[in-house]
Amino acid sequence: MEREYTATVVQSTGSWYRLRSDSGEWVEARIRGKLRLRGSRSTSPVVVGDRVDYRFDARGEAVITDIRPRRNYIIRRSPNLSKESHIIAANIDQAFLVVSLFSPSTSYEFIDRFLVTCEAYRIPATILLNKIDLARTRPQELGEFLETYSLAGYRVLTLSAADGEGVEGLRELLAGRTTLLSGNSGVGKSTLVAALEPGADVRTGAVSEFHHKGKHTTTFSQMYPLSDGGFLIDTPGIKGFGLLDIGADELARYFPDLMRFAPGCQFYNCTHVHEPGCAVQQAVREGGIAFRRYESYLKMLDEDEKYRK
Ligand SMILES: Nc1nc2c(ncn2[C@@H]2O[C@H](COP(=O)(O)OP(=O)(O)O)[C@@H](O)[C@H]2O)c(=O)[nH]1
Ligand SMILES: [Mg+2]
Ligand SMILES: [Zn+2]
Incomplete structure (x- = not known):
């Protein structure tokens, strides 16, 4: 009987998977045929964030044998409004939405759609209000924003990724957790990641891929390991993180x-x-x-x- 190991899937290309084993090793693994979710009759593709078991075959290749039950997962809806959808990531501890009040201005509706989606998936959401240096020049809008979300019961952290304000506090919240990081273009996501992980380029180059979407990241999500433990999940395009079938009545x-x-x-x-x-x-x-x-x-x-x- 060969030994089985447990790992977290950090990258999927559809044909092979990069795993981070529980003992800290990086492993490239494959699957053979279709995998069933443990305790379920349905088969499923392996996705980023999945907890999997794997073993080494006779040729010494790592093979995923089992997907552990998922705590939660998020789905991408096909862009053409078809009913087709697929899971993009699993086992997410929290979702952070980066927004800014000015240049660009993130709309309330955009934020609330994100929050509704997180509620539907039961993923705790936090709003990261970046570019607070700019927002401070418009105290009335800033006040309304903070009041709106404190009344709604959401945590809002104010940041200035450009000058490092609030970044230390954020680092503590990310440590040891798997965090989905989203935000519309221009709000400062890349600047924030660079402030969080200044040495990212020397560590596998993974985090630097936040700055440009490589071939493989256009359709598949990836998790980036943080130096304090924990992972950031970058979903390729916020629009893909869509609501599925939430009816007017619910x-x-x-x-x-x-x-x-x-x-x-x-x-x-x-x-x-x-x-x-x-x-x-x-x-x-x-x-x-x-x-x-x-x-x-x-x-x-x-x-x-x-x-x-
Ligand atoms: N004033 C100000 N500008 C910022 C801040 N963070 C980022 N920016 C600027 O906003 C622009 C977009 O940032 P970027 O990180 O590329 O945004 P992304 O599209 O979300 O990845 C860049 O010109 C940044 O220098 C901030 O805290 N304050
Ligand atoms: Mg960017
Ligand atoms: Zn009513």
Whole structure:
């Protein structure tokens, strides 16, 4: 009986997989045929973040034999709105969304879509408000932003990746965890990664790939090891981190701030749009729910309607 080892998948090309074994070795492994998820009847491709067992075959090649059950996973929806989708990463501890208020300005709706997606996948989300040096010159917008998300119950960290402000605190939150890092283009993701891991280029060159999408990273995700332990997951394109089949009737469930008030609605199936006796609409009027959040909810409902027609 050959020995089996356990590892985390850090890169997938579809034909081979790079593993980080629990004892700290780097291994390139293959699979033979289709793999079943342990304890399940369905087969699944191996994805980044998967915990797998592997052994060495007679020729000394590493072969993945088993995928451990996934704690969670995220899905990419095909860009052409077809129903096709595939898993892009598994076993994510937390999701950090990098945003900026100015140059560029990340919209509330974009942020709220990301947060809803994280709620649906049960991945704790944190907002990293970068370029705080710029935001400070516009105290009113900054105040509204911070108020909106503190009322909604989300953690917001303020940063200036360019001058290193807030980077130490962030490093502590990343240590030993697997973190999905997202953000629209231009918000300072690459600058942030460079500030977090200044020596990245000497360590396998992996993190430097954050700066340019190589051939293999356009369709497959990759995890980058951090020097304090833990991994960053870079998903190729935020648009791919999509919502799957969240119906209008369940959307509110993924707004924790709306859910605080929804039990007080007159109708159990209240959509919080036009119904009388709606506790959510009342909370929006009285300031218990931030208007920006409610507005995102309405926009997402509307989008959903269009999608169904
Ligand atoms: N003022 C300011 N500019 C920043 C900050 N972080 C990044 N930038 C600048 O924003 C631009 C985009 O940064 P980049 O890291 O390439 O963004 P990415 O597209 O998210 O990877 C660059 O010109 C950076 O120098 C910051 O904290 N403050
Ligand atoms: Mg970049
Ligand atoms: Zn309601």
